[in-house]
C-alpha cells in the first residue's frame with residue numbers, strides 16, 4: 001500500500017497585515033499553495049483602513065476596503081478577522097494582546113507578516129507588534145487570551161520594498177494567474193496604482209534570477225524566539 005504522508009505540507013498559516021492587499025501582494029501565491037495542499041489559512045487585518053480620499057470620505061473608504069478584504073479572504077478560502085487598530089499603532093499590550101489571542105485561537109505553524117524593513121511605517125509597526133505577539137503567545141502568561149501556543153516559524157514577506165536578504169523562495173508559477181486575479185479584487189487600490197504589474201514583475205524577478213520557476217515569492221524565515 002502506498003501511503004503518502006501529507007502532514008508536512010498541510011500547514012496552518014496566519015497572515016497579519018497592516019492593510020487590505022498586503023497579504024496577497026506579499027504571500028498570495030504561498031497562501032493559495034498552502035490551501036491547495038490541504039492546509040488552513042487565516043488573514044488578520046490589523047489597522048482601520050479609513051482615510052479621507054478625494055473621491056470618498058473616510059468612512060466610505062473604510063467600508064470599501066473592508067468589503068474588498070472579506071471578498072479576497074472568501075476567494076482564497078481563508079478565514080479572516082479585523083482588529084481595528086488606529087493608524088500608526090503603538091507597540092503596547094493594547095496591540096500585542098489581540099494578536100496573541102488570534103495566534104492562540106488559530107494555532108498556526110507559521111505566522112506571516114510583511115518584513116519589518118518595509119518603506120511604509122505601518123508595515124514596520126505591524127511587524128514589530130506581531131513579532132512581540134508571537135513571543136508572548138508561547139509564554140505561560142495572559143491566560144485570559146487563551147492557552148500558550150508556540151509558533152514554529154515567522155515568515156517575513158516583501159510588500160513595498162524588495163527584500164535585501166531573503167532565505168526562502170516559494171515557486172508560485174502554477175498559481176500566479178490566480179494570485180493576480182484575486183489581487184484585482186482590490187479594485188480601489190488597483191485603480192490608484194497598478195499593483196498587479198508591480199507584484200508580477202517582482203515575482204518574475206525572484207523566479208528567474210534565483211531559478212525558482214517563472215514566478216516566485218521571497219521570504220525571510222526565522223525559527224528562534226527569545227525565551
Ligand SMILES: [Zn+2]
Nearest residue numbers: 018019022120
Ligand atoms: Zn500596506
